[in-house]
Amino acid sequence: MSILTIENLRKDYGRVQALRGVSFSVPGGCVFGILGPNGSGKTTLLGIIMDILKPTSGTYKLFDEVPDKTHRRRIGTFLETPNFYHYLSGEKNLAISAAYKQRGAEDIPRVLEMVNLTQRKDSRFSTYSLGMKQRLAIASCLLGDPDVLILDEPTNGLDPVGIAETRELIKKLRQQGKTIIMASHLLDEVEKVCTHVAILKKGELVATGNVDEILANEDIVEIGAMPNTRLEEVAKQMNGYSSMKLNDGHLQLFYPVGTANVENINRHFFEHDIVLNHLQLKKKSLESKFFELTN
Amino acid sequence: MVRLLEIEWLKVKNYAAFTVLGLFFLLGILGANYAVFYTKKNVIDKADPTGLIASASPYDFSHTWQTTSYVSGFLLLLPGLLLILLITNEFTFRTHRQNIIDGINRQDFINVKILMALIAAVVATISVMIVALIFGFASATSFSLDRFESVGYFFLKAISYNMIALLFAVLVRKTGFAIGLFFIYMGFENILSAILQGLSMKFKADYNFDIGNMGDYLPMNASDGLLHFPENTITNMANNSKIMPHDYMLVSFLLALLYLFVFFIWSKNRVIKTDL
Numbered sequence: 315m316s317i318l319t320i321e322n323l324r325k326d327y328g329r330v331q332a333l334r335g336v337s338f339s340v341p342g343g344c345v346f347g348i349l350g351p352n353g354s355g356k357t358t359l360l361g362i363i364m365d366i367l368k369p370t371s372g373t374y375k376l377f378d379e380v381p382d383k384t385h386r387r388r389i390g391t392f393l394e395t396p397n398f399y400h401y402l403s404g405e406k407n408l409a410i411s412a413a414y415k416q417r418g419a420e421d422i423p424r425v426l427e428m429v430n431l432t433q434r435k436d437s438r439f440s441t442y443s444l445g446m447k448q449r450l451a452i453a454s455c456l457l458g459d460p461d462v463l464i465l466d467e468p469t470n471g472l473d474p475v476g477i478a479e480t481r482e483l484i485k486k487l488r489q490q491g492k493t494i495i496m497a498s499h500l501l502d503e504v505e506k507v508c509t510h511v512a513i514l515k516k517g518e519l520v521a522t523g524n525v526d527e528i529l530a531n532e533d534i535v536e537i538g539a540m541p542n543t544r545l546e547e548v549a550k551q552m553n554g555y556s557s558m559k560l561n562d563g564h565l566q567l568f569y570p571v572g573t574a575n576v577e578n579i580n581r582h583f584f585e586h587d588i589v590l591n592h593l594q595l596k597k598k599s600l601e602s603k604f605f606e607l608t609n
Numbered sequence: 610m611v612r613l614l615e616i617e618w619l620k621v622k623n624y625a626a627f628t629v630l631g632l633f634f635l636l637g638i639l640g641a642n643y644a645v646f647y648t649k650k651n652v653i654d655k656a657d658p659t660g661l662i663a664s665a666s667p668y669d670f671s672h673t674w675q676t677t678s679y680v681s682g683f684l685l686l687l688p689g690l691l692l693i694l695l696i697t698n699e700f701t702f703r704t705h706r707q708n709i710i711d712g713i714n715r716q717d718f719i720n721v722k723i724l725m726a727l728i729a730a731v732v733a734t735i736s737v738m739i740v741a742l743i744f745g746f747a748s749a750t751s752f753s754l755d756r757f758e759s760v761g762y763f764f765l766k767a768i769s770y771n772m773i774a775l776l777f778a779v780l781v782r783k784t785g786f787a788i789g790l791f792f793i794y795m796g797f798e799n800i801l802s803a804i805l806q807g808l809s810m811k812f813k814a815d816y817n818f819d820i821g822n823m824g825d826y827l828p829m830n831a832s833d834g835l836l837h838f839p840e841n842t843i844t845n846m847a848n849n850s851k852i853m854p855h856d857y858m859l860v861s862f863l864l865a866l867l868y869l870f871v872f873f874i875w876s877k878n879r880v881i882k883t884d885l
Contacts, residue, residue, distance in 0.1 A: 364710045367884045387712035397707035399698070402623055413616045414711035454711075 315342050316378055317462055317493045318363065323372035325358050325517075332358040334517040335372070340495055340510070345488050347504035347525070348497040350514035356497040357394050359514070360466055364391055387415045390455030391464040396447040400440040404431055404450050407439055411454045418458030425453040428483070444471045452480065463487065466497045481507055505529055532556070533574040537583070538564040538592030548586045552579065564592060613713065613721040626694050634687040638736050639743075642668075642680050646744050668744040670753040672839040677741035678763035679836045681733075685767050686795075688729040689774035693787045696722055696778035706885055719779070719880040723873065726775050730767035737763055762835035765865055769832040772872040779879045795829060802830045809854040821857035828872075831865040834858075 318340040325333040333355045340346045348356050361367040363374055364386060376385040398407040405422060412419040426432045429449035434442070442450065448471055455463055468484070469477040484494055484507050498504050504511055505525060512522040521528050535555075539545055545565050549558060554574075555567045567574070576595050583590050621627040646668050667676040699705040708718060738760055745752070774791055781787040802824030812818045825834030835858060 361884075364706075365715065366706045366709060368882070383709075383712050383714045383717070386710060391710045393706065393710060395703060397703040399620060399702055399704060401625070402620075406619065406623065410616060410619055411707070411711050413612070413619065414708055414713055416712065 316340060316375070317342050318374065318376060318495065319378070320359070320363070320374040321372055323359065323362060323374060324370045325355070325362060325367065326370045332517050333362075333369075333372075336514070336517070336519045338512050338519060338522045340493065342493050343491055344509045345484065345494045345496065345507055347508035347511040348495065348514060349499070349501060349504045349511055350497075351499055353516075354499075354514040355517040356499075356514060357466055358517075360391075360393055360464060360495075360497060363464070364393060366393070387417065388460055389462045389464055390457065390460040392451045392455050392468060393464070393466045396451035398439045398447070398450065401438060403436050403438055404442070404446075404453075405435040407450065408454055408457065412457050415458055421457050421459065425456040428456060429453045445473060445476050448472055449476070452483070460492075462493045462495070464495045467499070468496065469498075469500075469503060501529070531571045533569045533571055534596040535567045535569065535574050535576060535579060536561075536564045536592065536594045536596060537567070537579065537590050539583070539588050539590050544586075544588060548583060548588055551586075552582055610721065610724065613717055614724065617721055617725060621695065624695075627691060630687050630691040630694075634684055634691075634733070635736055637684045637687065638677075638681045638733075638740050641684060642677055642740050642744055645676065645680050646747070666748045666750075667839050668741075669748040669750040670745045671750075671755045673741045673745035673748070674738075674754075675756040675759040675837075675839050677737050677744065678759040679838050681737045681740070682763060682766055682833070682836050685733065685770045688733060688767070689770045689791065690788065692722075692726055692729065692771055692774045693778045693791060694784065695725070696775060697782060697784040697787050700778075700782040701784060709885065715881045715885070716877075719877050722775060722779075723772070723876070726771035727768060730764055730771055733767045734760060734764040756839075759836060762832070762862075765862075765869075766832035766836060769829065769865055769869055769872075772869055772876070773829060776872045776876045776879075779876050798827050798829050802827055806854075810852060813854050814852070819855050821860060822854045825856075825861045826864055828868045831861050831868055834861040835865065 316339045320339070321337050323333050323336045324331070336355070336359065348359065350356050358367060362369045363376070363381075365381070375381060376389070379385065398404075399410070402410075405426065408422045408425070409419065412422065418425075423432070426435050429452055431446060431449055431453060434446065439447065439450070448468075452465075452468060455465065465484075469480050472480060481503070484496070487494060488507075488509075496504075496508065508525050510523065511525050511528050513520040513528065537545065537549075542563060542565070546558070546560070549555075549565060549567060552567075555569050557568045559566050559568075567579070574595060576593060580590060580593055649667055666672070699708070705718060709715060741760070773794075777787045777791050777794070781790055804824075805827070806822050806824035809819075809821065809823045812820070822834065824830055834856075
């Protein structure tokens, strides 16, 4: 069963095209990352799915059905900002959320404990720090133990401990078989927690699929020698690399992650009478991968 | 819908402005009518023993429904203000989005607000009835339902004010702007109404063309125009002089209903069809 299917979704704000015909589907049981730089249309997309925004054209389905409020009740959603009544306590705010969801009222102490807000449950929401507001929003998503969660940049504004805890929580939820749809502009975050990814760029879908395939990483071994005329010829006699290219007088050899053996490479060239004066193992940076995908 | 109202109650019961404005309004109705009652009894009657200004007490049982409705009508700004606060709060806190995300649809969201506007009008009307009874009996007259239709007009005025407040709230969304606009619009309509009344009198005098007081045909003034202070010697003199245009109550009444319908459709469309 597909949790979410979107077809040719478009959203125009006057002349600005926030979404330009995006289609993909989210299978059950996965952690689905929607990745893209700021302004790429992630929140617009999730806003349409939650009936907060009206699409210019296109359709979407939740649980393979035409969506209505009962589907939204089955999904714990945190969209963009923590939205609560400032003058009410954290606990009373959760009671209101539970009343709308028609589930999870008995669950309030448990979710408050999960996000470490039990001690502050009687304080007004307006007195909470940014991180606490964020955690209350995540607690609200967990009310009634929903099978699907939609989290829009859930770690935004959290301190490093909060970020680590949130990622741990997402992993734990995934182990319980829950489906999580998560928007993020942090490639590293998507890579750490997601199984599937859709990459958005200026409202267009650049790529979608398994994280391993889309964000496949490579190790790069950079070698150099003086003179470097025979480098390429000798390198071709090795095996295990996937491709090579000359860059700035150095030769770059690309290997699947974890398979580059620098020692063997060094020995190979030495045995062919080449003494390397430059040998460096580089991990391809995630940022450069991100730029490659979105530029 | 009852469940949604219960949730609205969870939102307002700890909201200080709700308690304060609510109390102000209820005590205001009692206080304003007491002020008129007291002034009539202890000031005007002593200064005017001939009864030229008011032959009968405005709070005896042939007038109390009308007087209380008219006097209390000025306080209907308060429930309007409260509704603007409650609705713009949702936009400020972005909880209008969260409510829908959590599991209601856009229709539910606006319908329960309209229902609240209606309930506020009903509560105001019941308060007016109780106050009218108190001063009616205080005037030592026997119970009668003369001019009880004024209470109905009061209800119409209350729901009109509440709905226009609701409309401004969903159109403008920002608390300060919405309240400002509500007051500015009311001032503007009253000025326009005075100009139109002058024009109506001129038409009648110059061309013998009487289409009633056009000032009473504006959105807020239509329901205002249904409520008057009970007639006395002075108003009778003005009416008999035939300077004033004829008071077409039915036209005002139907226009008030029409405007109400427009506020209703407009505010619903705004919430249902646009981005939130």
